[in-house]
Amino acid sequence: QETPIKFQLDWRFEGPSAFFLLPVAKGYFHAEKLAVTVDAGNGSGNAVNRVASGAYDMGFADMAALMEFHANNPTAPNKPVAVMMVYNHSPAAVFSLKKSGIKAPADLAGKKLGAPAFDAGRRAFPIFQKANGVGAVEWVSMEPALRETMLARGDVDAITGFYFTSLLNLEARGVKPADISVMLYPQHGVRMYGNAIIASQEFLKKNPEAVKAFLRAFTKGAREVIADPKAAIAYVKQRDGIINVALEERRLRLAIDSAVATPDARAEGFGAVHPPRLALMASQVADAFATKSRIDPDAVWTPAFLPPAAERDIFPAGK
Amino acid sequence: MKHQKRLERWAPWVLLLAVVIVWQVVCSAFEVSEFIFPSPLRIWDQFLEFRGEILRHSWRTFWVTMVGFGLAIVVGVLLGFVIGSSRLAYAAMYPLMTAFNALPKAAFVPILVVWFGIGVGPAVLTAFLISFFPITVNIATGLATLEPELEDVLRVLGAKRWDVLVKVGLPRSLPHFYGSLKVAITLAFVGTTVSEMNAANEGIGYLLVSAGSAMQMGLAFAGLVAVGIMAMVMYELFAWIEKRTTAWAHRGSHAA
Amino acid sequence: MKHQKRLERWAPWVLLLAVVIVWQVVCSAFEVSEFIFPSPLRIWDQFLEFRGEILRHSWRTFWVTMVGFGLAIVVGVLLGFVIGSSRLAYAAMYPLMTAFNALPKAAFVPILVVWFGIGVGPAVLTAFLISFFPITVNIATGLATLEPELEDVLRVLGAKRWDVLVKVGLPRSLPHFYGSLKVAITLAFVGTTVSEMNAANEGIGYLLVSAGSAMQMGLAFAGLVAVGIMAMVMYELFAWIEKRTTAWAHRGSHAA
Amino acid sequence: MTAGAPQGFVEFDRVWLAYNEELLAKNQFAVEDITLSVREGEFIAIVGPSGCGKSTFMKLATGLKLPSMGSIRIGGERVTGPLKFTGMAFQAPSLLPWRTTVDNVLLPLEIVEPYRSNFRAKRAEYEARARALLQSVGLAGYEDKYPWQLSGGMQQRASICRALIHEPRMLLLDEPFGALDAFTREELWNTLRDLWTQQQFNVILVTHDLREAVYLADTVYVMSKSPGRILMRREIDLPRPRDLDITYTEPFVNIVHELRSHIGAVRGG
């Protein structure tokens, strides 16, 4: 008898979704007696909502979005909890064109920035501002797919976006890598966590073993994805035939390098968090997002379902 | 009779109240969380709290919609004339317009933004693009199905095609024209809002996404309510004009 | 006459060709880059390359749309009956429906997903919600403006309200009913696509955002073209049925 | 001027009608103070100047309009809405343009019981009946044409067939032969006479042709010019069965002249 798990991604089937699609395709979940269905998503906020409402059992979402949900819906009966950290660093970054003369965060003061209203980098920008002493900026809201175009055309001076998304999009618009200036949040004093696997409280209570089994299988898959991203992309292509394999492979590699297999992740251990860092993030998010109540880091995170540390030692040595 | 009139006057309010009450009761009884479906009270709360902001964004959305809608009426009527009065134009343009209209305008907003920059341009154009079609269709259908007996009344006087359209075609299809305006105005609001959701710093569409991304569902719904109110105001305007111009058509048992 | 018929048959294709050629020429002449507005050749290219995928997603969008649209016809006609044949219902429901219809359905998709999960549910419902209104409006207008002379023909036989609607109301408003179907089917496609853009693993809407975010604008446009083609197919179906059932209405000089 | 015992089949008792509230408020009535009684199976004709309220009277008699004042009883029951056993040919043919002529004629059978219940089963039979009826008014060959492909007179004849097809107990004809030439008209007089003789239904005939009224009716009512009142009731005591030859006899011509001079006087007054 398999336990069904409905899983909600944060975004569409792109390179990084290989982390979930590979173990599905290779039957790792089946081996754990889980029947996992993975659905594409449209933003972490929605992923959190859908898990909280019970429409999904588990999901993949930005830690900041999860914290915000907790803080703004203190009475919600079924608040999701993060059970495994995947992006040890938020992949958020500020992009500008070199020719605009923005070299350091301080240069952003008074500039026009573009990003969707829900963009993680935009929402966390106050933290970035505070950490780097950046003066006030002007925001222009736009659809995700528009922002790189607007930057390339000079309609805005800078944009925020996920490193592995905006970089590739800018290149696709004919901007040479050499002309792009990137300020990654983690390298500019914003040491926030990125996306985590979340599960609904109800589901955790009812099926704790299933969650553990899920994370085991996921970890097994993650090891293979990190070891051979090229092979992993094949499973994404299998699920969604329209993806551009070369592009998504690059995206996956960039995600692994910038958010998953980072030095911090190696130090903290894949899937785990460092509690003080999480607590700091919680207070930063509460300030930056102007939430209704403070955020209790222990309410949003539990390490109780993680596989043993040895099993989670998946990073290839040396690299 | 007078009683009936009064009843009709109040009917929409009674219905509205009933809907709101049911909604509130359901929300309270099942303890539906705000992020799933905010309750009317919560929406009202947010409405009051942010009334200044909502008003400002509503006004923007309203006038942008009106510009796009005005364009849609002009172009829709002219296109309807052309399609409705020439079989060839009908055969050539109708299928393509149907095809075009089935495309989600949201997909074009980014292109419009690239062409016109962020601002009123894309919103006006989206409102226009999304709303001219029902007008065109109704005018065209009205003209194409004109009874030849009525047409002959003018033709026998040597009237030109245009005369026939203006003196017989339009008046006869006026009730359906108003119907199409009621459909079109709703689409125009949708168009503006969708465009603002894609790229803008102002307007209810902007309010929706920014409230949505800050998980302020109550505020987002308050924005939706504002759009609904604006549409209802426009409806009442049309209904008023309609009553004064098409009484002749509403003379059936239904009217008695 | 025969010549005229042939002309009409080919007219949409000629127009389509003309549009495509102009588009290609503009794209080539101004070297419009793909991510601003892809050229027809590029779209065709992508269409061929991904034809399997496009076909699969199109099929999904098509049947989902048809389910939602079928629902919209049933509900739209019934609501139109109610509103068109009772002044009270007209007064009560019309303004609220207008208000509801002015809300961008995209804003409801996330809520529908919370209720139904990602899958056909939200898409079918969005297609339905977005497309029943024009049908309702046209049926209601047709019934409310029924000539009492025609109505009396049945009433004098002691016919019930329903008989009057079915035997006179519906047939008389059939041309406008078809017109409204042509509007509604386009909206239904929009609804499905928008819903898929927000929440889906499949369908043209998913293809649009997925291709869009991977900078495959040619593929995204190929998806749009697929929607357009499906809408045109449905248009031809309606036109065919219309021709067989409402010839009586198209007997004017326009038809000659 | 009032007439009839209360046991008549059709009873108008001081009936007034204004077409709407407004006109009522202004005391503008289309018909005024109509009182009459028609016995079962009686054939009455109504004549009067244009616009006097004849069509209005018909709408009252079928229950399409309810009186502003007074009451109407038909078959012993008070009329509160359209009746179910009438057949009516309106002044305008009012054929449905989306139905062929024969389908227009079949319409009452789709609505009225007992035909309605077995319409699907007996469709062929009913259609044959409709076609026979159309033939009897000279529309053979036009059954499958649409109304707008017929001439004015043909449409009027099709409309008469529609009023007859379901063998109503009460037949109302509003100037049914107005658009016909004299010969076709006289043929149809006889067709109607024969049907009525066989089935003895009630007939109310509005006409401008006094010869028609006198030839067909048992009783002729003369209405005053607008607002319509009943000015005169004339029983036609000519023997039945009548034949067209009777129209050349002296008693017939005398009655026609009598009525004509009456109406002339009405108009003058």
Next chain:
Amino acid sequence: MTAGAPQGFVEFDRVWLAYNEELLAKNQFAVEDITLSVREGEFIAIVGPSGCGKSTFMKLATGLKLPSMGSIRIGGERVTGPLKFTGMAFQAPSLLPWRTTVDNVLLPLEIVEPYRSNFRAKRAEYEARARALLQSVGLAGYEDKYPWQLSGGMQQRASICRALIHEPRMLLLDEPFGALDAFTREELWNTLRDLWTQQQFNVILVTHDLREAVYLADTVYVMSKSPGRILMRREIDLPRPRDLDITYTEPFVNIVHELRSHIGAVRGG
């Protein structure tokens, strides 16, 4: 049977009409082989059995329909489309329901030159004219009502006014008095007679009333039953000006009888 020198005002030369391709292919004509010539200012009447093609003839004479074969010249010019100097009262009143009666009557002045150009400027004057015309047909007090608030006969009279208002050079009346009582009808005969006597326009009158035809027309044409051909042309040589009294004179009655027996024979054959 063919008649007239080629210099007539209205010239039909072997005109055939089938209503559409299909009927043409099947050789089903509504009118066949019509040849006639009407001189300027002549008043002709057309009589014939129901459905014989009289209304079709009217559509041909106004250019609303073009002949399938043969040619029509009016005022010396070949007819290739609707003419600009005609006034027509259709068999059905065809009033526009969204216009009041007086606005319906004003319609031609909004379309036809020279009125069209100065319609806005002279609107008051034209409206007064329309009201006067409506009064002359007994519609005083109904000018501002909508057509559907009028009785059948009233609508017909309004439709006649619409045909007359712009003083057309050619007036076509398709059974214009069919829905009127005898007295109103005879009054309107005289109204029409007087207008025609003053202005000497051409008139083509379709009617079923032989007395009407003989009383008003210079020439009466008799059509055969469908498909319509012209069977007979009868000049009415009664002296003018004619008065209603003439209808009781022997020559008048004789002509009527002659025509009636002719038509009777036609129908039999």
